[in-house]
Amino acid sequence: MLSVGLAGKPNSGKSTFFKAATLVDVDIANYPFTTIDANHGVSYVRIPCPCKELGIKDGCGKCKDGVRFIPIELIDVAGLVPDAHLGKGLGNEFLDALRVAEAVIHVLDASGGTDAEGNPVGLGNHDPVSDVKFLEYEISMWLNGILKRNWEKLMRNYKALGGKPDQVMIDQMAGAGVADSHIRRALSEIKKDPGAWKEEDIKSFAGLLRANSKPMILAANKMDVAPPENVKKLLAMKDELVIPVSGAAEIALRMAEKAGLIRYMPGDPDFEIKGQLNKAQTAGLEKIRALMKEYGGTGVQQCINRAVFELLDYIVLFPVEDENKYTDRKGVILPDAFLMKRGSTARDLAFRVHSDIGESFLFAIDARTKMRLGEKHELKDGDVIKIVSTK
């Protein structure tokens, strides 16, 4: 399953975001280092289900009112402070939990109520913009540390045995969640042969690996209490993808929905009251509604969606057995929704369904147009595809 990590300084609201997005009950508290061991949970990207547009009466049964949620893994890690790689705070070994993460949501405390170490300092007394850059550096330095393990021995072998620089680096970074393609791209950007690298070159390479393998989105969290100028300042940062968020508001909405008090789906720009509310509940919910009006929602679902579809460029594909009824063998309509990288081909989808199907692939059929597609045909977001194979 595709993984996305939540990281940032202590007390910024990572676990609150995690709980909001997964409904897994985790420790949340107003002091640094509440979370030590990473939390893993299932969250979802939200997409419009194609069943409506395909004219399936009564819906497909896999979506809710035409909204479909596809599972991803979310990881909530311990807080990091500047110079964590030198052992500050709890150090940066906790980043090992991010190995499998393909993207990182950097949770910022936009309220300015906590300092760089996560200590409460009173609303508006810390500039959140000053917290933005450190995380990229700490993740780079964590990768730098992995790169440098046995570096001398590695380079001796490399020089003695020859071999390709990319293979040497791929072996070294195996297990750090860095894909071969990220390594090749970083090598082509740095140009110098690893045999001649100095400390600084290893560091720059680690920086490039970070940018390629752990792209980041900024969640300007606690927007419900943040001074508006803080949110504005963060949104004005060029080169950064910033989303105003209130993890606390999202938890409140999901709880109210569970209790039957409101109609709300994660990612909705608004909600509808349907139960009997007391005064305090009404006031709390109306405050949230005002916030949602201003920013288009609570921001939690937006962060996950934009990380997956914008940062990582995933698309959604729907394999079916019957291209006329859009079903599997048992008659389930649009049974699967797979997240795959843009550029995936018909054969890639076949392999994703099953390695046997991939190996015995003959051709595919686009269920909308009934056109035949060859193995190298690049699929589009939302394609409904039947795979024809000899198996």
Ligand SMILES: Nc1nc2c(ncn2[C@@H]2O[C@H](COP(=O)(O)OP(=O)(O)OP(=O)(O)O)[C@@H](O)[C@H]2O)c(=O)[nH]1
């Ligand atoms: N007002 C408001 N408070 C929030 C929000 N998100 C988190 N908080 C508060 O911020 C404090 C820290 O929240 P956590 O979720 O524990 O933060 P964390 O980043 O996981 O902290 P560590 O595990 O210590 O690194 C708690 O008091 C939360 O209630 C939010 O959206 N709005």
Ligand SMILES: [Mg+2]
């Ligand atoms: Mg936490």
